[in-house]
Amino acid sequence: MVSVKSRVTAKTMGRLRLAGQGLLGRAPGEPAGFASVEECVRHMTAMQAQDLASALWAVGQRVPGSTASDVRAALNSGTIVRSWPFRGTLHLVPAQDLRWMLEITGGRMVRAVAGRHRELGITAEDIAHCRDIAGEMLAAGEGATREQLFEAFEENGQITKAQRGVHLLWSLCLRGWMVQGPMAGTGGKAAGQQLFMPFGVWIPESRELDREEGIAELLHRYLRSHGPATLDDFCWWTQIPKTEAKAALGRISGHLEELEFEGMSYWIPPETAALLDDGVPGARTLLALPGFDQFLLGYKDRSLVLAPEHAQKVVPGGNGVFKRIIVSGGSVVGTWARSGNGRSAAVVPEPFDPAGLPPAAARSFEVQAAKYLKFMAG
Numbered sequence: 001m002v003s004v005k006s007r008v009t010a011k012t013m014g015r016l017r018l019a020g021q022g023l024l025g026r027a028p029g030e031p032a033g034f035a036s037v038e039e040c041v042r043h044m045t046a047m048q049a050q051d052l053a054s055a056l057w058a059v060g061q062r063v064p065g066s067t068a069s070d071v072r073a074a075l076n077s078g079t080i081v082r083s084w085p086f087r088g089t090l091h092l093v094p095a096q097d098l099r100w101m102l103e104i105t106g107g108r109m110v111r112a113v114a115g116r117h118r119e120l121g122i123t124a125e126d127i128a129h130c131r132d133i134a135g136e137m138l139a140a141g142e143g144a145t146r147e148q149l150f151e152a153f154e155e156n157g158q159i160t161k162a163q164r165g166v167h168l169l170w171s172l173c174l175r176g177w178m179v180q181g182p183m184a185g186t187g188g189k190a191a192g193q194q195l196f197m198p199f200g201v202w203i204p205e206s207r208e209l210d211r212e213e214g215i216a217e218l219l220h221r222y223l224r225s226h227g228p229a230t231l232d233d234f235c236w237w238t239q240i241p242k243t244e245a246k247a248a249l250g251r252i253s254g255h256l257e258e259l260e261f262e263g264m265s266y267w268i269p270p271e272t273a274a275l276l277d278d279g280v281p282g283a284r285t286l287l288a289l290p291g292f293d294q295f296l297l298g299y300k301d302r303s304l305v306l307a308p309e310h311a312q313k314v315v316p317g318g319n320g321v322f323k324r325i326i327v328s329g330g331s332v333v334g335t336w337a338r339s340g341n342g343r344s345a346a347v348v349p350e351p352f353d354p355a356g357l358p359p360a361a362a363r364s365f366e367v368q369a370a371k372y373l374k375f376m377a378g
Helices: 010-020 037-044 052-060 068-077 095-112 114-120 124-138 146-155 164-174 211-226 231-238 242-255 308-314 359-377
Strands: 002-004 080-086 089-094 178-183 194-198 257-261 264-268 286-289 324-328 331-339 346-351
Touching: 010 211, 010 264, 010 331, 037 052, 037 068, 037 080, 037 089, 037 211, 052 068, 052 359, 068 080, 068 178, 068 359, 080 095, 080 164, 080 178, 089 095, 095 114, 095 164, 095 211, 114 164, 124 146, 124 164, 124 178, 124 194, 146 164, 164 178, 211 231, 211 242, 231 242, 286 359, 308 331, 324 346, 331 359, 346 359
Parallel strands: 002 257
Antiparallel strands: 080 089, 178 194, 257 264, 286 324, 324 331, 331 346
């Protein structure tokens, strides 16, 4: 471990995170991003995806020249999947990594919802019953939508109202019995949904890691993609107990560097730390990132990149729904919104500063807006 003691600012820290996440070139003039959707998701380890459209654009910002169809194609091919590996929240993850991730985090998530399951009247017997129902329905290998599974549950005496059905599906996926697979299609009620598939059919090959090895790999990959970050950030992101995270850090610290900032230890991979030698690029880079993007949501403490006085503008009322964000020079400087569809679609900036975006930033935002609309149409 090498201790890096440089004079850095919060904006510098933000730009280092942009670089680590593939949103900023490693040097002036160097392109940012990854060569493919699969490479992007593997580097990021997991990308928040409760809102699928936001997740598509999160990948698109990190894979130059890609389109929304490219990300959907990766879901349809099974190289990446959308599941609940952390905090009971949907993420995009590499398919071969999902099972060992669930083996590490699943037990804690089950315990966390035990009270809610008692309220909903969900027992272990109910979950086993639904597993049998779904197994019979999915045996043909064609998959089923959420509504089709709910209908089958109801026909067999399993109530799905009041979020009970959602929790039953989540329980089956959490235990590695079922997984969201290909997109259902473009028409009808199923448009934009994914079909549920038997886990072993959709992901026939999974990596095998024991708990200690898996936590160490998770921590290393998280810090490579999200650093500079703290151990508390990682523990919040995964809900892995800090005692186990500390033990994992001891095993991998030789592959990291420690960046001291405002009295706290941030961990960072050497290739990102090297940017400090000649000055971190990106001071004038402006990005239009989706809601729920890892750049903001991937950390317990978001104050490095989002001033606390503006937090309510990104998450109004603290309701957990993150608005799309404008990031300039490593800091969140506003939000943005989309209106209309097709040829009438427009992208509107909503900067925090009442004076609006400076002229150069406004021009950069127009470029980002055009890029976004082209990506989503592709």
